[in-house]
Amino acid sequence: MSGEDTALHEWSADQVAAAVRARTVSAEEVTRAHFDRIRRLDGALGAFLTVDEEGALAAARQLDAAGKNAGATADSERPLLGVPVALKDLFCTRGLTTTAGSRILADYRPPYDATVVERLRRAGAVVLGKTNLDEFAMGSSTENSAYQVTKNPWDLSRAPGGSSGGSAVAVASRLSTLSLGTDTGGSIRQPAALCGVTGLRPTYGRISRYGVIAFASSLDQPGPFGRSVADVARALQAVAGHDPADATSLPEPAPDVLSGLEQGVRGLRIGVPREFFPAGLDARVEAAVRAGLSLLAREGAELVEVSLPHSAHAVACYYLVATAEASSNLARYDGVRYGLRAADAPSLSAMYEQTRRQGFGAEVKRRILLGTYALSAGYYDAFYLRAQKVRALIRDDFRAAFQRCDVLCTPTSPFPAFRLGEKVDDPLQMYLADIFTLGVNLAGVCGVSVPCGLTAPDPAAGVPALPLGLQLIGRPFDEATLLRVARAHERATDWHLRRPPEPAARVGGPA
Amino acid sequence: VSKASPSTIDIAHVARLARLSLTPDEAARLGPQLQAIVGYMAQLAEVDVEGVEPMTHAAELSLGRHPDNLRPDQAHVPLGADQGLAGAPERQGPLVVVPRIIGEP
Numbered sequence: 355m356s357g358e359d360t361a362l363h364e365w366s367a368d369q370v371a372a373a374v375r376a377r378t379v380s381a382e383e384v385t386r387a388h389f390d391r392i393r394r395l396d397g398a399l400g401a402f403l404t405v406d407e408e409g410a411l412a413a414a415r416q417l418d419a420a421g422k423n424a425g426a427t428a429d430s431e432r433p434l435l436g437v438p439v440a441l442k443d444l445f446c447t448r449g450l451t452t453t454a455g456s457r458i459l460a461d462y463r464p465p466y467d468a469t470v471v472e473r474l475r476r477a478g479a480v481v482l483g484k485t486n487l488d489e490f491a492m493g494s495s496t497e498n499s500a501y502q503v504t505k506n507p508w509d510l511s512r513a514p515g516g517s518s519g520g521s522a523v524a525v526a527s528r529l530s531t532l533s534l535g536t537d538t539g540g541s542i543r544q545p546a547a548l549c550g551v552t553g554l555r556p557t558y559g560r561i562s563r564y565g566v567i568a569f570a571s572s573l574d575q576p577g578p579f580g581r582s583v584a585d586v587a588r589a590l591q592a593v594a595g596h597d598p599a600d601a602t603s604l605p606e607p608a609p610d611v612l613s614g615l616e617q618g619v620r621g622l623r624i625g626v627p628r629e630f631f632p633a634g635l636d637a638r639v640e641a642a643v644r645a646g647l648s649l650l651a652r653e654g655a656e657l658v659e660v661s662l663p664h665s666a667h668a669v670a671c672y673y674l675v676a677t678a679e680a681s682s683n684l685a686r687y688d689g690v691r692y693g694l695r696a697a698d699a700p701s702l703s704a705m706y707e708q709t710r711r712q713g714f715g716a717e718v719k720r721r722i723l724l725g726t727y728a729l730s731a732g733y734y735d736a737f738y739l740r741a742q743k744v745r746a747l748i749r750d751d752f753r754a755a756f757q758r759c760d761v762l763c764t765p766t767s768p769f770p771a772f773r774l775g776e777k778v779d780d781p782l783q784m785y786l787a788d789i790f791t792l793g794v795n796l797a798g799v800c801g802v803s804v805p806c807g808l809t810a811p812d813p814a815a816g817v818p819a820l821p822l823g824l825q826l827i828g829r830p831f832d833e834a835t836l837l838r839v840a841r842a843h844e845r846a847t848d849w850h851l852r853r854p855p856e857p858a859a860r861v862g863g864p865a
Numbered sequence: 866v867s868k869a870s871p872s873t874i875d876i877a878h879v880a881r882l883a884r885l886s887l888t889p890d891e892a893a894r895l896g897p898q899l900q901a902i903v904g905y906m907a908q909l910a911e912v913d914v915e916g917v918e919p920m921t922h923a924a925e926l927s928l929g930r931h932p933d934n935l936r937p938d939q940a941h942v943p944l945g946a947d948q949g950l951a952g953a954p955e956r957q958g959p960l961v962v963v964p965r966i967i968g969e970p
Contacts, residue, residue: 465948559927572922598936604927605934670906681883688884690963692952702966707886716895719885723899726883727874728906740909742919747912749920781898782905798923830926 362387363528367437367585370531371478374436377421381414381436385480388438392482392529398857400504401523403443404451405483410438414480432478434592440530442521443484444491445471445576446565454567455489455499458687458694458713468565469600470534470576470593477592482530485520489715490684491541491569493517494787497778498717505774506549507854509818512771515545515787518579522549525579526854532589533579538569539672540766540791542577543803547766547823550805550852552840553579554586555791557831558798559604561590562597570679571602573672573795582850583804583841587611590833604831611834619842620654622835625759629665630790636769642807642822643765649846650763650839658759662751665793667744672792673785674728674741680718681725687713720781745796752797756829761839764790766803766823794827801827804840805849821852874899 362384365373373379389407396402417436446452446464453459467475474481488498496504496519504519506512507527514523518535522545525533535542537555546553554577561576568574578589595608626647631640651657689695689709696708714722728737755762768789777784794801806824811817824843828836844850876896880887887895928934943949946959955962 462952465944465951557926558923572924601934601936602922602924602927605931664912667909667912670909673902674906674909685884689954690961691950693954695954699964702964703884705964706884710884711886711888714885716891719887719891720895720898720902722883722885723876723879723895724902727879727899727903730879730882736910737903737906739919740912740914741906742921743914743917744909744912746917746920747914782902785902795923796920798926831930 371435381417385414394859401520435478439479440524440533442535455487457500469562469597473593488517491517506771515548517541538573540788546803548771550821554802557800562600564599568683570676623759625660625762627662630764646806646824660755664747671744677721677725749797762827766825770820
């Protein structure tokens, strides 16, 4: 059995599922091994908001018992048998606190599971707990959480990226084999890049959004983090496919993204959009991505230069569309049906206003105000409507580029992990962190970030090596080709095998 | 009249529309930040959007592939009132209690 010589927390999803199926290890042992690490290390990292050890162990024992009774047939229907999964705290989990990183949902226990959570459980995955995020997924550093700061495991003084920072850290630091995040403007790909793991943002409509707390409904899409392309592909396959409860989910079954994974890139055309390599781009980022491109060329891909001419306007367009939708989606938090209610308000309207003042953090308020402004009388045409037209032009840019190539390749983030606190008081600078990722969301296509290098450490300045990410962008609903290219890059490098240093274990913590 | 280059954002007015009451401190901090962000957004005025149909949703991609996407007309059991209202801050049986709205003080 491969993997038996390494610790359980290093195993891939496939190794875990195969070993549990073969009964060389039990789902319970795998689960316990991960909780041991969470207990020891998460004090320093802050990836989890809620751990559900009791629920996870019960689920694992049930899987072990079901396997003994029903044997191989039941197991074969469980491609993630015994695989630990961490969920961004934006996915509704029945009976398990779901906060969206917000004070306004501090004690919220959903009465149902999100469709993806249900599908993960059905596939045999074991949910370990809920991970930290920027409040309502609004942010690029996870610093906007109302609850805690999550540290980048490569350098604890730096941010993990965001908004799905906790999910990225959980996988990078081997606290979980897989995790799920959501990506509205880069919230899976950017933290994946900054933490040195693989993160997939599928095509809009590929994965059900039912039970995923809404931020911007025309842009939100869940997706997996893993330590290899194959793990991410396996997770996608388990949760994708039509869901009658989400009218925007593509009415087609989950795609087969596994069987073609090893086919390589010979004969594929990879587009290099010149706007994504601007003058002044961080030299470390540019060198690592260009090295990745050379590898893909050596593997047989043809590189073609393409242009996405409206890219310069993507940030402005995105932050109008996303905030307009957010201002509308977040109107539901009014202290009536769930969540926080301000005490002793003298009237209904005062109750609304005080509840929202107490419950929302600064960035959420900023975005609600911006979105409300963009939708308000007198400004709608100049801002929201115009942004929707620019969005159409950005989509058309991608369409035209995909006439000339099969996949696009760009940097994921314009810089490696930045220091905690560095950008949090300058919202516009924070928004620019998403400059290379949010076109994917506007256009509705798919993208993945894979590790493509490490910066040179600078011991004199106390700066360790930091991971860099390469983004691949695929045609709508062509995750198979996207992941095939990602796998070809992975096969030619060992960046995905580099791991962050172990943080200091909590001293005197529970055994 | 194009208002793409707004003069000064009336933060109190926008906050009222959004049902957010801001403390004076918040208003003093958020106002200039919002002004700077909106100033950046004003670059969209440079883009030629003549004759461009607005893109309202990314679902057009999947709906384009399946224009007749309707769910089967099947009955199912929804969450009951008890479960559905389990998170309500204040309840009376199957009802949610809110502060007085008619003749609101």
